[in-house]
Amino acid sequence: MADLPPDVVGKANECLLDSLCCLLGGYSLPIAGVLDGFLDDVGSRGDVPILGTNRTTDPGTAAFVQACLINALDFDDIYRKGHPGATVVAAALSVAAHVNSCGADILEAMVVGYEVGGRVAISLSHMHPRKTVHGHGTWQVFGAAATAAKLLKLEARQSAHAIAIAAANAPVASVMKTVYGSEPSMAKNNFGAAAQTGVNAALLAKNGFEGPLDIFEGETGFWRMAGADACDLERLTAGLGRVYEIREVGFKPYSCCRILQSSIQASLRAFATAGVDSKDHAHERLVITAPPIVCEPPFNNPAPADIWAAQFSAPYAVAMALLGIEPGPDWFSEEQICSDAAMRLMARIELRPDMGKPDPNSHHVARAQLSLKDGRIFHAEVKIALGEAANPLPRSFLEEKFLKLAERRFGSDRSLALLKVISGIGNMASLQPLFAASVPEIPGSGSFGEMPRDVLLVR
Known part of the structure; x- marks a missing residue:
């Protein structure tokens, strides 16, 4: 070495x-x-x-x-x-x-x-x-x-x-x-x-x-x-x-597909610039312009039914981040996947494919346009998501x-x-x-320990 x-x-x-x-x-x-x-x-x-x-x-x-x-x-x-x-x-x-x-x-x-x-x-x-x-x-x-x-x-x-x-x-x-x-x-x-x-x-x-x-x-x-x-x-x-x-x-930084990271970060940035909390329902619509693949199945799924679909759903990933849910297992609990708050946010997200020529210096570039109920509009762009090697x-x-x-x-x-x-x-x-x-203090010999029951594994 x-x-x-x-x-x-x-x-x-x-x-x-x-x-x-x-x-x-x-x-x-x-x-x-x-x-x-x-x-x-x-x-x-x-x-x-x-x-x-x-x-x-x-x-x-x-x-x-x-x-x-x-x-x-x-x-x-x-x-x-x-x-x-x-x-x-x-x-x-x-x-x-x-x-x-x-x-x-x-x-x-x-x-x-x-x-x-x-x-x-x-x-x-x-x-x-x-x-x-x-x-x-x-x-x-x-x-x-x-x-x-x-x-x-x-x-x-x-x-x-x-x-x-x-x-x-x-x-x-x-x-x-x-x-x-x-x-x-x-x-x-x-x-x-x-x-x-x-x-x-x-x-x-x-x-x-x-x-x-x-x-x-x-x-x-x-x-x-x-x-x-x-x-x-x-x-x-x-x-x-x-x-x-x-x-x-x-x-x-977020527990979902790599190509969704920039869309999450652009959305968070748009809300931060606007100075509004997504939970206050002050916005009419969030439009995310991203590579065409993000706007196609399975990434455009507006209502994922389980953990595996949720990991690849752009609307769901953005909603979890906007709600401040800790990335990781909490993102995929039954409570979150079925939550009214997530559903309301996902219903206000629109995905638009970016049909322009890809920038060789960017990685899954995403732009977010946030429209508030009072008529104001805020924009944010992420060319290279935080977490990429670049x-x-x-x-x-x-x-x-x-x-x-x-x-x-x-x-x-x-x-x-x-x-x-x-x-x-x-x-x-x-x-x-x-x-x-790394050996946990759990009862019994040969067990992974008590397994959670509140994460949606199957439909």
Whole structure:
């Protein structure tokens, strides 16, 4: 790790911090109970602890469960594409525990995972903005495989086979059904399958299993499997060792899809400029002009019926922010999803597609026009949402985000202690302090603990 630039190491620690707080926040959703039951059924045995519980299992299953939890709130990190932390961090935690890695090793392996996964992602070329075939988990399998290979200390050829095995077994690109379909579901980005596949690929390569080493080449290469139109092979290695993809990772201030963040922030800014409270009903209409995709299903849903639809609904996300509801599990409670206050706000939101030429220096630019009942009109624009790598959140915000989510599981004192452990993980000879600090004080042996019942899991 001594060869890595200090800012890259620091960014890896922030990525770990953000993913862990999202993982812990996931325990406040009913999906945690689903995964608890899944572990009972598969009967998997192993030495790998699932962070935040007193359960252990094998590395692949642990990666699956932890990746699902990291992405459950849609609060996890963002990149040029996808949410790489869900698969990279899940794999890192699982394999590092299995082989008893030190803290420096896990941070270095994460950098490798973000690098390999990210480069594969940006090498895939698409000629159409809305793809018929689309899936982040399909390429994020490489981040998990590379992270696992690094922690297992595989030789170069073994690592190449791990990548090839992962590619040959990558989950299909299903997002056009699981997210953009008529009913968004908990399957979402299939990050659990991607993390598990990547970890198992590395373990297979370690034991002599082989894959097609020409997996990226020719008309039948991985790019074709992933539904891309072509592959820019030069982007796989351009600037390697100098340009680090982890620097392009951002973090979300709101628990909803990345493309909605700027619409939320523009709306908040318009209300702040007007000096009115959304709860006072002083406005007639809020018009949000955003990229066309925001104005199409599932993002234009004016009345989401459950947590999964709510995570991708622009009107709902804006309403939650305007009402001052804490991002995270509280956004998705039955009380909020069915609240009259949210319904009234969503009824006054109009989405308009921005048909202008996209600004290459902006990210999902959004403009808000707020019309008050007294006739006054206020405008606000957000070109690059706070939280994007080009407009980063301070470390203090990430620490506050961590504490808010961790306290739901551990309480204040233990959450502060866990934050301290994560902040100093690069100097630890073992990850044992991390896992020890994250075992909740819950009754019974082998349980995720008491699961919430007030979050809308299904219709």
